[in-house]
Amino acid sequence: MEGNPIHFGIIGCAEISRKVSRAMSLAPSATLSAIGSRSIDKAKRFAVENGLPEAVNVYGSYEEVLDDPTVEAVYVPLPTSMHVQWAVAVAERKKHVLLEKPTALNVADLDRILEACESNGVQFMDGTMWVHHPRTHKMKELLSDPNRFGELRSVHSDFAYCGDAQFLENDIRVKPDLDGLGALGDTGWYCIRSILWANDYELPKTVTALQGTYFNKAGVILSCGASMVWEDGKVATFHCGLRINLVMDVTVHGSNGTLHLNDFVIPFKETSAPFTFGTKNGWAELSLGWRPLPSEHVVETDLPQEAYMVEEFVRLVKSIKDSGSKPDSKWPTISRKTQLVIDAVKASIDKGCEPINVVS
Known part of the structure:
Protein backbone atom coordinates (compact mmCIF):
# COMPACT_ATOMS: atom_id res chain seq x y z
CA MET A 1 0.00 0.00 0.00
CA VAL A 131 -11.66 -13.56 8.70
CA HIS A 132 -8.76 -11.60 7.14
CA HIS A 133 -6.61 -14.66 6.41
CA PRO A 134 -6.19 -15.47 2.70
CA ARG A 135 -7.41 -18.99 3.50
CA THR A 136 -10.76 -17.54 4.50
CA HIS A 137 -11.12 -15.89 1.10
CA LYS A 138 -10.15 -19.12 -0.67
CA MET A 139 -12.72 -21.11 1.31
CA LYS A 140 -15.42 -18.59 0.48
CA GLU A 141 -14.67 -19.03 -3.22
CA LEU A 142 -15.37 -22.75 -2.90
CA LEU A 143 -18.53 -22.21 -0.83
CA SER A 144 -19.78 -19.83 -3.52
CA ASP A 145 -19.41 -22.42 -6.30
CA PRO A 146 -22.91 -23.82 -6.95
CA ASN A 147 -21.57 -26.85 -8.79
CA ARG A 148 -18.94 -27.92 -6.27
CA PHE A 149 -20.68 -26.89 -3.02
CA GLY A 150 -24.32 -26.41 -3.94
CA GLU A 151 -26.77 -24.91 -1.44
CA LEU A 152 -25.72 -24.33 2.16
CA ARG A 153 -27.55 -26.69 4.50
CA SER A 154 -25.79 -26.65 7.89
CA VAL A 155 -22.76 -25.38 9.84
CA HIS A 156 -21.16 -26.62 13.03
CA SER A 157 -18.45 -24.72 14.91
CA ASP A 158 -16.41 -25.55 18.03
CA PHE A 159 -13.91 -23.37 19.83
CA ALA A 160 -12.74 -24.20 23.33
CA TYR A 161 -9.60 -24.43 25.39
CA CYS A 162 -8.84 -25.62 28.91
CA GLY A 163 -7.88 -22.91 31.35
CA ASP A 164 -5.79 -23.97 34.32
CA ALA A 165 -6.83 -23.41 37.93
CA GLN A 166 -5.19 -19.98 38.11
CA PHE A 167 -6.86 -18.86 34.85
CA LEU A 168 -10.29 -20.03 35.98
CA GLU A 169 -9.88 -18.13 39.24
CA ASN A 170 -8.18 -14.91 38.17
CA ASP A 171 -8.46 -14.20 34.43
CA ILE A 172 -10.58 -11.21 33.40
CA ARG A 173 -12.69 -13.54 31.24
CA VAL A 174 -14.13 -15.19 34.35
CA LYS A 175 -14.86 -11.95 36.23
CA PRO A 176 -18.46 -10.66 36.04
CA ASP A 177 -17.41 -7.02 36.41
CA LEU A 178 -14.81 -7.20 33.60
CA ASP A 179 -15.89 -9.68 30.91
CA GLY A 180 -19.31 -10.76 32.05
CA LEU A 181 -20.03 -12.80 28.91
CA GLY A 182 -17.32 -15.30 29.83
CA ALA A 183 -16.80 -18.10 27.32
CA LEU A 184 -19.73 -16.90 25.20
CA GLY A 185 -17.99 -13.60 24.54
CA ASP A 186 -14.50 -15.06 24.27
CA THR A 187 -14.68 -18.31 22.28
CA GLY A 188 -18.36 -18.15 21.37
CA TRP A 189 -17.81 -14.92 19.44
CA TYR A 190 -15.58 -16.79 16.99
CA CYS A 191 -18.03 -19.66 16.58
CA ILE A 192 -20.91 -17.31 15.86
CA ARG A 193 -18.80 -15.28 13.43
CA SER A 194 -17.85 -18.47 11.55
CA ILE A 195 -21.50 -19.48 11.25
CA LEU A 196 -22.53 -16.05 10.00
CA TRP A 197 -19.56 -16.00 7.60
CA ALA A 198 -20.68 -19.29 6.05
CA ASN A 199 -24.20 -17.84 5.70
CA ASP A 200 -22.96 -14.66 3.99
CA TYR A 201 -23.86 -12.84 7.22
CA GLU A 202 -27.56 -13.56 6.96
CA LEU A 203 -28.99 -13.56 10.48
CA PRO A 204 -30.83 -16.66 11.71
CA LYS A 205 -34.53 -16.48 12.48
CA THR A 206 -34.23 -18.06 15.92
CA VAL A 207 -31.48 -18.97 18.36
CA THR A 208 -31.89 -21.59 21.09
CA ALA A 209 -29.29 -22.26 23.78
CA LEU A 210 -28.41 -25.89 24.31
CA GLN A 211 -28.93 -27.53 27.67
CA GLY A 212 -25.88 -27.81 29.90
CA THR A 213 -24.50 -24.26 30.17
CA TYR A 214 -21.81 -24.33 32.85
CA PHE A 215 -21.23 -21.34 35.14
CA ASN A 216 -18.50 -20.55 37.63
CA LYS A 217 -19.36 -19.60 41.21
CA ALA A 218 -19.60 -15.94 40.18
CA GLY A 219 -22.23 -16.75 37.55
CA VAL A 220 -19.98 -16.32 34.51
CA ILE A 221 -20.40 -18.76 31.61
CA LEU A 222 -17.52 -21.24 31.29
CA SER A 223 -19.10 -23.35 28.52
CA CYS A 224 -22.26 -23.20 26.45
CA GLY A 225 -23.73 -23.91 23.05
CA ALA A 226 -26.67 -23.03 20.84
CA SER A 227 -28.58 -23.99 17.73
CA MET A 228 -29.80 -21.63 15.02
CA VAL A 229 -32.49 -21.89 12.35
CA TRP A 230 -32.97 -19.75 9.22
CA GLU A 231 -36.17 -18.94 7.37
CA ASP A 232 -35.21 -21.25 4.50
CA GLY A 233 -34.44 -24.22 6.75
CA LYS A 234 -30.66 -23.86 7.13
CA VAL A 235 -29.40 -24.85 10.57
CA ALA A 236 -26.26 -24.35 12.63
CA THR A 237 -24.89 -25.35 16.01
CA PHE A 238 -21.88 -24.34 18.06
CA HIS A 239 -20.17 -25.15 21.32
CA CYS A 240 -17.68 -22.94 23.13
CA GLY A 241 -15.89 -23.13 26.43
CA LEU A 242 -12.92 -22.72 28.71
CA ARG A 243 -12.93 -26.25 30.15
CA ILE A 244 -11.92 -28.74 27.44
CA ASN A 245 -8.82 -29.45 25.38
CA LEU A 246 -8.09 -27.01 22.57
CA VAL A 247 -10.43 -27.35 19.59
CA MET A 248 -11.06 -24.93 16.71
CA ASP A 249 -13.26 -26.83 14.25
CA VAL A 250 -15.68 -25.64 11.58
CA THR A 251 -17.67 -27.89 9.25
CA VAL A 252 -19.84 -26.41 6.50
CA HIS A 253 -22.27 -28.75 4.71
CA GLY A 254 -23.79 -28.07 1.30
CA SER A 255 -25.99 -30.09 -1.02
CA ASN A 256 -22.93 -30.99 -3.14
CA GLY A 257 -19.92 -30.33 -0.92
CA THR A 258 -18.42 -30.23 2.56
CA LEU A 259 -15.71 -27.92 3.91
CA HIS A 260 -13.81 -28.76 7.07
CA LEU A 261 -10.98 -27.17 9.01
CA ASN A 262 -9.48 -27.85 12.43
CA ASP A 263 -7.71 -24.56 13.18
CA PHE A 264 -10.03 -21.79 12.07
CA VAL A 265 -9.23 -19.28 14.83
CA ILE A 266 -5.43 -19.68 14.89
CA PRO A 267 -3.79 -21.73 12.11
CA PHE A 268 -1.49 -24.57 13.16
CA LYS A 269 1.32 -22.71 11.41
CA GLU A 270 1.69 -18.96 10.98
CA THR A 271 2.59 -19.00 7.29
CA SER A 272 0.42 -21.87 6.01
CA ALA A 273 -3.17 -22.82 6.70
CA PRO A 274 -4.89 -26.08 5.65
CA PHE A 275 -8.47 -27.15 5.05
CA THR A 276 -10.25 -30.01 3.29
CA PHE A 277 -13.04 -29.81 0.76
CA GLY A 278 -15.12 -32.66 -0.58
CA THR A 279 -17.52 -32.47 -3.48
CA LYS A 280 -20.11 -35.02 -4.60
CA ASN A 281 -18.61 -37.67 -2.36
CA GLY A 282 -20.00 -41.18 -2.19
CA TRP A 283 -19.09 -44.75 -1.31
CA ALA A 284 -16.52 -46.77 -3.17
CA GLU A 285 -17.28 -50.33 -4.30
CA LEU A 286 -18.62 -52.47 -1.41
CA SER A 287 -18.54 -49.33 0.76
CA LEU A 288 -14.83 -49.88 1.35
CA GLY A 289 -14.01 -46.21 1.30
CA TRP A 290 -14.92 -42.87 -0.24
CA ARG A 291 -15.03 -41.87 -3.87
CA PRO A 292 -13.81 -39.29 -4.61
CA LEU A 293 -11.68 -38.46 -1.59
CA PRO A 294 -11.92 -34.93 -0.16
CA SER A 295 -9.16 -32.69 -1.47
CA GLU A 296 -6.58 -31.16 0.84
CA HIS A 297 -5.70 -27.49 0.40
CA VAL A 298 -2.93 -25.43 1.97
CA VAL A 299 -2.86 -21.64 1.66
CA GLU A 300 0.64 -20.16 2.05
CA THR A 301 1.02 -16.62 3.35
CA ASP A 302 3.73 -14.00 3.73
CA LEU A 303 2.19 -12.44 6.83
CA PRO A 304 0.32 -13.69 9.90
CA GLN A 305 -3.44 -13.18 9.82
CA GLU A 306 -3.34 -10.36 12.37
CA ALA A 307 -1.08 -8.37 10.04
CA TYR A 308 -3.61 -8.86 7.23
CA MET A 309 -6.26 -7.54 9.61
CA VAL A 310 -4.17 -4.45 10.31
CA GLU A 311 -3.57 -3.95 6.59
CA GLU A 312 -7.30 -4.12 5.82
CA PHE A 313 -8.04 -1.63 8.58
CA VAL A 314 -5.31 0.69 7.26
CA ARG A 315 -6.73 0.44 3.74
CA LEU A 316 -10.08 1.72 4.99
CA VAL A 317 -8.51 4.44 7.12
CA LYS A 318 -6.39 5.65 4.19
CA SER A 319 -9.47 5.81 1.99
CA ILE A 320 -11.01 8.21 4.49
CA LYS A 321 -7.80 10.16 5.02
CA ASP A 322 -6.63 10.43 1.41
CA LYS A 330 -19.08 -3.60 6.11
CA TRP A 331 -17.16 -4.41 9.28
CA PRO A 332 -19.40 -2.46 11.70
CA THR A 333 -22.40 -4.28 10.23
CA ILE A 334 -20.75 -7.67 10.66
CA SER A 335 -19.76 -6.83 14.24
CA ARG A 336 -23.32 -5.80 15.05
CA LYS A 337 -24.79 -9.00 13.61
CA THR A 338 -22.37 -11.08 15.64
CA GLN A 339 -23.32 -9.14 18.77
CA LEU A 340 -27.03 -9.64 18.04
CA VAL A 341 -26.58 -13.40 18.01
CA ILE A 342 -24.47 -13.24 21.18
CA ASP A 343 -27.34 -11.37 22.82
CA ALA A 344 -29.85 -13.95 21.62
CA VAL A 345 -27.81 -16.85 23.00
CA LYS A 346 -27.46 -15.07 26.34
CA ALA A 347 -31.20 -14.35 26.44
CA SER A 348 -32.01 -17.98 25.68
CA ILE A 349 -29.69 -19.17 28.45
CA ASP A 350 -31.30 -16.73 30.89
CA LYS A 351 -34.78 -17.97 29.91
CA GLY A 352 -34.04 -21.67 30.35
CA CYS A 353 -33.16 -22.39 26.73
CA GLU A 354 -36.25 -20.85 25.17
CA PRO A 355 -36.02 -20.01 21.44
CA ILE A 356 -35.23 -16.34 20.86
CA ASN A 357 -36.17 -14.47 17.72
CA VAL A 358 -33.29 -12.50 16.27
CA VAL A 359 -34.39 -8.98 15.37
CA SER A 360 -31.95 -6.63 13.68
Whole structure:
Protein backbone atom coordinates (compact mmCIF):
# COMPACT_ATOMS: atom_id res chain seq x y z
CA MET A 1 0.00 0.00 0.00
CA GLU A 2 1.51 3.29 -1.10
CA GLY A 3 2.02 6.42 0.99
CA ASN A 4 2.90 7.07 4.59
CA PRO A 5 1.95 4.48 7.19
CA ILE A 6 -0.99 4.93 9.54
CA HIS A 7 0.17 5.61 13.08
CA PHE A 8 -1.43 3.49 15.81
CA GLY A 9 -1.75 3.79 19.54
CA ILE A 10 -2.62 0.96 21.92
CA ILE A 11 -4.42 1.50 25.22
CA GLY A 12 -3.85 -1.41 27.57
CA CYS A 13 -1.03 -3.91 27.87
CA ALA A 14 -3.11 -7.10 27.73
CA GLU A 15 -1.52 -10.28 26.39
CA ILE A 16 -3.30 -9.81 23.05
CA SER A 17 -1.59 -6.41 22.74
CA ARG A 18 1.71 -8.23 22.27
CA LYS A 19 0.34 -10.03 19.23
CA VAL A 20 -1.25 -6.95 17.68
CA SER A 21 1.76 -4.70 18.30
CA ARG A 22 3.87 -7.30 16.50
CA ALA A 23 1.33 -7.30 13.66
CA MET A 24 1.70 -3.54 13.37
CA SER A 25 5.45 -3.95 12.99
CA LEU A 26 4.95 -6.57 10.25
CA ALA A 27 2.18 -4.80 8.34
CA PRO A 28 3.82 -2.64 5.65
CA SER A 29 1.30 0.20 5.97
CA ALA A 30 1.17 0.55 9.75
CA THR A 31 3.43 1.75 12.51
CA LEU A 32 3.03 1.83 16.28
CA SER A 33 3.43 5.33 17.71
CA ALA A 34 2.22 5.01 21.31
CA ILE A 35 1.43 2.50 24.03
CA GLY A 36 -0.39 3.38 27.23
CA SER A 37 -1.28 1.68 30.48
CA ARG A 38 -2.77 2.88 33.76
CA SER A 39 0.74 2.35 35.15
CA ILE A 40 3.79 3.95 33.52
CA ASP A 41 5.93 1.12 34.89
CA LYS A 42 3.71 -1.47 33.21
CA ALA A 43 3.81 0.44 29.93
CA LYS A 44 7.60 0.72 30.07
CA ARG A 45 7.92 -2.97 30.88
CA PHE A 46 5.67 -3.84 27.92
CA ALA A 47 7.81 -1.72 25.60
CA VAL A 48 11.03 -3.39 26.74
CA GLU A 49 9.72 -6.96 26.79
CA ASN A 50 8.24 -6.62 23.30
CA GLY A 51 11.19 -4.82 21.76
CA LEU A 52 9.27 -1.69 20.79
CA PRO A 53 11.38 0.95 19.01
CA GLU A 54 12.56 3.89 21.09
CA ALA A 55 10.45 6.17 18.90
CA VAL A 56 7.25 4.68 20.38
CA ASN A 57 5.79 7.03 22.99
CA VAL A 58 5.16 5.28 26.31
CA TYR A 59 2.44 6.66 28.60
CA GLY A 60 1.09 6.01 32.06
CA SER A 61 -2.53 6.67 31.10
CA TYR A 62 -4.95 5.91 28.29
CA GLU A 63 -5.83 9.59 27.88
CA GLU A 64 -2.28 10.47 26.91
CA VAL A 65 -2.41 7.99 24.02
CA LEU A 66 -5.67 9.53 22.82
CA ASP A 67 -4.19 13.01 23.08
CA ASP A 68 -0.98 12.11 21.24
CA PRO A 69 -1.11 14.12 17.97
CA THR A 70 0.87 11.45 16.09
CA VAL A 71 -1.77 8.76 16.74
CA GLU A 72 -4.35 8.33 13.98
CA ALA A 73 -5.94 5.03 15.04
CA VAL A 74 -6.23 3.25 18.36
CA TYR A 75 -6.36 -0.44 19.19
CA VAL A 76 -8.51 -1.08 22.27
CA PRO A 77 -7.86 -4.46 23.99
CA LEU A 78 -9.44 -3.51 27.33
CA PRO A 79 -11.96 -5.67 29.24
CA THR A 80 -15.37 -5.67 27.56
CA SER A 81 -16.99 -3.68 30.38
CA MET A 82 -14.67 -0.76 29.51
CA HIS A 83 -15.29 -0.75 25.76
CA VAL A 84 -18.08 1.81 25.64
CA GLN A 85 -16.16 4.37 27.67
CA TRP A 86 -12.89 4.10 25.80
CA ALA A 87 -14.02 3.29 22.26
CA VAL A 88 -16.34 6.29 22.37
CA ALA A 89 -13.51 8.42 23.75
CA VAL A 90 -11.26 7.32 20.88
CA ALA A 91 -13.92 8.18 18.30
CA GLU A 92 -14.56 11.57 19.88
CA ARG A 93 -10.85 12.35 19.46
CA LYS A 94 -11.41 11.71 15.72
CA LYS A 95 -9.21 8.62 15.80
CA HIS A 96 -10.15 5.33 14.15
CA VAL A 97 -11.21 2.40 16.35
CA LEU A 98 -9.85 -1.15 16.19
CA LEU A 99 -11.75 -2.83 19.03
CA GLU A 100 -11.02 -6.22 20.55
CA LYS A 101 -13.82 -8.77 20.62
CA PRO A 102 -16.36 -9.21 22.07
CA THR A 103 -17.14 -5.66 21.08
CA ALA A 104 -19.57 -5.01 23.94
CA LEU A 105 -21.66 -6.65 26.63
CA ASN A 106 -24.77 -6.19 24.48
CA VAL A 107 -25.86 -4.67 21.20
CA ALA A 108 -27.17 -1.50 22.86
CA ASP A 109 -23.65 -0.75 24.11
CA LEU A 110 -22.18 -1.54 20.70
CA ASP A 111 -24.66 0.82 19.08
CA ARG A 112 -23.32 3.63 21.29
CA ILE A 113 -19.82 2.89 20.02
CA LEU A 114 -20.89 2.66 16.38
CA GLU A 115 -22.88 5.90 16.62
CA ALA A 116 -19.82 7.68 18.02
CA CYS A 117 -17.68 6.35 15.18
CA GLU A 118 -20.22 7.32 12.52
CA SER A 119 -20.86 10.80 13.88
CA ASN A 120 -17.12 11.49 14.09
CA GLY A 121 -16.34 10.06 10.66
CA VAL A 122 -13.93 7.37 11.88
CA GLN A 123 -13.55 3.75 10.83
CA PHE A 124 -14.61 0.91 13.12
CA MET A 125 -13.44 -2.70 12.97
CA ASP A 126 -13.40 -5.48 15.54
CA GLY A 127 -10.34 -7.62 16.19
CA THR A 128 -11.53 -10.94 14.73
CA MET A 129 -8.36 -11.96 12.93
CA TRP A 130 -9.15 -15.18 11.08
CA VAL A 131 -11.66 -13.56 8.70
CA HIS A 132 -8.76 -11.60 7.14
CA HIS A 133 -6.61 -14.66 6.41
CA PRO A 134 -6.19 -15.47 2.70
CA ARG A 135 -7.41 -18.99 3.50
CA THR A 136 -10.76 -17.54 4.50
CA HIS A 137 -11.12 -15.89 1.10
CA LYS A 138 -10.15 -19.12 -0.67
CA MET A 139 -12.72 -21.11 1.31
CA LYS A 140 -15.42 -18.59 0.48
CA GLU A 141 -14.67 -19.03 -3.22
CA LEU A 142 -15.37 -22.75 -2.90
CA LEU A 143 -18.53 -22.21 -0.83
CA SER A 144 -19.78 -19.83 -3.52
CA ASP A 145 -19.41 -22.42 -6.30
CA PRO A 146 -22.91 -23.82 -6.95
CA ASN A 147 -21.57 -26.85 -8.79
CA ARG A 148 -18.94 -27.92 -6.27
CA PHE A 149 -20.68 -26.89 -3.02
CA GLY A 150 -24.32 -26.41 -3.94
CA GLU A 151 -26.77 -24.91 -1.44
CA LEU A 152 -25.72 -24.33 2.16
CA ARG A 153 -27.55 -26.69 4.50
CA SER A 154 -25.79 -26.65 7.89
CA VAL A 155 -22.76 -25.38 9.84
CA HIS A 156 -21.16 -26.62 13.03
CA SER A 157 -18.45 -24.72 14.91
CA ASP A 158 -16.41 -25.55 18.03
CA PHE A 159 -13.91 -23.37 19.83
CA ALA A 160 -12.74 -24.20 23.33
CA TYR A 161 -9.60 -24.43 25.39
CA CYS A 162 -8.84 -25.62 28.91
CA GLY A 163 -7.88 -22.91 31.35
CA ASP A 164 -5.79 -23.97 34.32
CA ALA A 165 -6.83 -23.41 37.93
CA GLN A 166 -5.19 -19.98 38.11
CA PHE A 167 -6.86 -18.86 34.85
CA LEU A 168 -10.29 -20.03 35.98
CA GLU A 169 -9.88 -18.13 39.24
CA ASN A 170 -8.18 -14.91 38.17
CA ASP A 171 -8.46 -14.20 34.43
CA ILE A 172 -10.58 -11.21 33.40
CA ARG A 173 -12.69 -13.54 31.24
CA VAL A 174 -14.13 -15.19 34.35
CA LYS A 175 -14.86 -11.95 36.23
CA PRO A 176 -18.46 -10.66 36.04
CA ASP A 177 -17.41 -7.02 36.41
CA LEU A 178 -14.81 -7.20 33.60
CA ASP A 179 -15.89 -9.68 30.91
CA GLY A 180 -19.31 -10.76 32.05
CA LEU A 181 -20.03 -12.80 28.91
CA GLY A 182 -17.32 -15.30 29.83
CA ALA A 183 -16.80 -18.10 27.32
CA LEU A 184 -19.73 -16.90 25.20
CA GLY A 185 -17.99 -13.60 24.54
CA ASP A 186 -14.50 -15.06 24.27
CA THR A 187 -14.68 -18.31 22.28
CA GLY A 188 -18.36 -18.15 21.37
CA TRP A 189 -17.81 -14.92 19.44
CA TYR A 190 -15.58 -16.79 16.99
CA CYS A 191 -18.03 -19.66 16.58
CA ILE A 192 -20.91 -17.31 15.86
CA ARG A 193 -18.80 -15.28 13.43
CA SER A 194 -17.85 -18.47 11.55
CA ILE A 195 -21.50 -19.48 11.25
CA LEU A 196 -22.53 -16.05 10.00
CA TRP A 197 -19.56 -16.00 7.60
CA ALA A 198 -20.68 -19.29 6.05
CA ASN A 199 -24.20 -17.84 5.70
CA ASP A 200 -22.96 -14.66 3.99
CA TYR A 201 -23.86 -12.84 7.22
CA GLU A 202 -27.56 -13.56 6.96
CA LEU A 203 -28.99 -13.56 10.48
CA PRO A 204 -30.83 -16.66 11.71
CA LYS A 205 -34.53 -16.48 12.48
CA THR A 206 -34.23 -18.06 15.92
CA VAL A 207 -31.48 -18.97 18.36
CA THR A 208 -31.89 -21.59 21.09
CA ALA A 209 -29.29 -22.26 23.78
CA LEU A 210 -28.41 -25.89 24.31
CA GLN A 211 -28.93 -27.53 27.67
CA GLY A 212 -25.88 -27.81 29.90
CA THR A 213 -24.50 -24.26 30.17
CA TYR A 214 -21.81 -24.33 32.85
CA PHE A 215 -21.23 -21.34 35.14
CA ASN A 216 -18.50 -20.55 37.63
CA LYS A 217 -19.36 -19.60 41.21
CA ALA A 218 -19.60 -15.94 40.18
CA GLY A 219 -22.23 -16.75 37.55
CA VAL A 220 -19.98 -16.32 34.51
CA ILE A 221 -20.40 -18.76 31.61
CA LEU A 222 -17.52 -21.24 31.29
CA SER A 223 -19.10 -23.35 28.52
CA CYS A 224 -22.26 -23.20 26.45
CA GLY A 225 -23.73 -23.91 23.05
CA ALA A 226 -26.67 -23.03 20.84
CA SER A 227 -28.58 -23.99 17.73
CA MET A 228 -29.80 -21.63 15.02
CA VAL A 229 -32.49 -21.89 12.35
CA TRP A 230 -32.97 -19.75 9.22
CA GLU A 231 -36.17 -18.94 7.37
CA ASP A 232 -35.21 -21.25 4.50
CA GLY A 233 -34.44 -24.22 6.75
CA LYS A 234 -30.66 -23.86 7.13
CA VAL A 235 -29.40 -24.85 10.57
CA ALA A 236 -26.26 -24.35 12.63
CA THR A 237 -24.89 -25.35 16.01
CA PHE A 238 -21.88 -24.34 18.06
CA HIS A 239 -20.17 -25.15 21.32
CA CYS A 240 -17.68 -22.94 23.13
CA GLY A 241 -15.89 -23.13 26.43
CA LEU A 242 -12.92 -22.72 28.71
CA ARG A 243 -12.93 -26.25 30.15
CA ILE A 244 -11.92 -28.74 27.44
CA ASN A 245 -8.82 -29.45 25.38
CA LEU A 246 -8.09 -27.01 22.57
CA VAL A 247 -10.43 -27.35 19.59
CA MET A 248 -11.06 -24.93 16.71
CA ASP A 249 -13.26 -26.83 14.25
CA VAL A 250 -15.68 -25.64 11.58
CA THR A 251 -17.67 -27.89 9.25
CA VAL A 252 -19.84 -26.41 6.50
CA HIS A 253 -22.27 -28.75 4.71
CA GLY A 254 -23.79 -28.07 1.30
CA SER A 255 -25.99 -30.09 -1.02
CA ASN A 256 -22.93 -30.99 -3.14
CA GLY A 257 -19.92 -30.33 -0.92
CA THR A 258 -18.42 -30.23 2.56
CA LEU A 259 -15.71 -27.92 3.91
CA HIS A 260 -13.81 -28.76 7.07
CA LEU A 261 -10.98 -27.17 9.01
CA ASN A 262 -9.48 -27.85 12.43
CA ASP A 263 -7.71 -24.56 13.18
CA PHE A 264 -10.03 -21.79 12.07
CA VAL A 265 -9.23 -19.28 14.83
CA ILE A 266 -5.43 -19.68 14.89
CA PRO A 267 -3.79 -21.73 12.11
CA PHE A 268 -1.49 -24.57 13.16
CA LYS A 269 1.32 -22.71 11.41
CA GLU A 270 1.69 -18.96 10.98
CA THR A 271 2.59 -19.00 7.29
CA SER A 272 0.42 -21.87 6.01
CA ALA A 273 -3.17 -22.82 6.70
CA PRO A 274 -4.89 -26.08 5.65
CA PHE A 275 -8.47 -27.15 5.05
CA THR A 276 -10.25 -30.01 3.29
CA PHE A 277 -13.04 -29.81 0.76
CA GLY A 278 -15.12 -32.66 -0.58
CA THR A 279 -17.52 -32.47 -3.48
CA LYS A 280 -20.11 -35.02 -4.60
CA ASN A 281 -18.61 -37.67 -2.36
CA GLY A 282 -20.00 -41.18 -2.19
CA TRP A 283 -19.09 -44.75 -1.31
CA ALA A 284 -16.52 -46.77 -3.17
CA GLU A 285 -17.28 -50.33 -4.30
CA LEU A 286 -18.62 -52.47 -1.41
CA SER A 287 -18.54 -49.33 0.76
CA LEU A 288 -14.83 -49.88 1.35
CA GLY A 289 -14.01 -46.21 1.30
CA TRP A 290 -14.92 -42.87 -0.24
CA ARG A 291 -15.03 -41.87 -3.87
CA PRO A 292 -13.81 -39.29 -4.61
CA LEU A 293 -11.68 -38.46 -1.59
CA PRO A 294 -11.92 -34.93 -0.16
CA SER A 295 -9.16 -32.69 -1.47
CA GLU A 296 -6.58 -31.16 0.84
CA HIS A 297 -5.70 -27.49 0.40
CA VAL A 298 -2.93 -25.43 1.97
CA VAL A 299 -2.86 -21.64 1.66
CA GLU A 300 0.64 -20.16 2.05
CA THR A 301 1.02 -16.62 3.35
CA ASP A 302 3.73 -14.00 3.73
CA LEU A 303 2.19 -12.44 6.83
CA PRO A 304 0.32 -13.69 9.90
CA GLN A 305 -3.44 -13.18 9.82
CA GLU A 306 -3.34 -10.36 12.37
CA ALA A 307 -1.08 -8.37 10.04
CA TYR A 308 -3.61 -8.86 7.23
CA MET A 309 -6.26 -7.54 9.61
CA VAL A 310 -4.17 -4.45 10.31
CA GLU A 311 -3.57 -3.95 6.59
CA GLU A 312 -7.30 -4.12 5.82
CA PHE A 313 -8.04 -1.63 8.58
CA VAL A 314 -5.31 0.69 7.26
CA ARG A 315 -6.73 0.44 3.74
CA LEU A 316 -10.08 1.72 4.99
CA VAL A 317 -8.51 4.44 7.12
CA LYS A 318 -6.39 5.65 4.19
CA SER A 319 -9.47 5.81 1.99
CA ILE A 320 -11.01 8.21 4.49
CA LYS A 321 -7.80 10.16 5.02
CA ASP A 322 -6.63 10.43 1.41
CA SER A 323 -9.87 10.40 -0.57
CA GLY A 324 -12.40 11.86 1.81
CA SER A 325 -14.42 8.64 1.74
CA LYS A 326 -16.99 7.86 4.39
CA PRO A 327 -16.16 5.06 6.85
CA ASP A 328 -16.89 1.66 5.35
CA SER A 329 -19.99 0.03 6.85
CA LYS A 330 -19.08 -3.60 6.11
CA TRP A 331 -17.16 -4.41 9.28
CA PRO A 332 -19.40 -2.46 11.70
CA THR A 333 -22.40 -4.28 10.23
CA ILE A 334 -20.75 -7.67 10.66
CA SER A 335 -19.76 -6.83 14.24
CA ARG A 336 -23.32 -5.80 15.05
CA LYS A 337 -24.79 -9.00 13.61
CA THR A 338 -22.37 -11.08 15.64
CA GLN A 339 -23.32 -9.14 18.77
CA LEU A 340 -27.03 -9.64 18.04
CA VAL A 341 -26.58 -13.40 18.01
CA ILE A 342 -24.47 -13.24 21.18
CA ASP A 343 -27.34 -11.37 22.82
CA ALA A 344 -29.85 -13.95 21.62
CA VAL A 345 -27.81 -16.85 23.00
CA LYS A 346 -27.46 -15.07 26.34
CA ALA A 347 -31.20 -14.35 26.44
CA SER A 348 -32.01 -17.98 25.68
CA ILE A 349 -29.69 -19.17 28.45
CA ASP A 350 -31.30 -16.73 30.89
CA LYS A 351 -34.78 -17.97 29.91
CA GLY A 352 -34.04 -21.67 30.35
CA CYS A 353 -33.16 -22.39 26.73
CA GLU A 354 -36.25 -20.85 25.17
CA PRO A 355 -36.02 -20.01 21.44
CA ILE A 356 -35.23 -16.34 20.86
CA ASN A 357 -36.17 -14.47 17.72
CA VAL A 358 -33.29 -12.50 16.27
CA VAL A 359 -34.39 -8.98 15.37
CA SER A 360 -31.95 -6.63 13.68
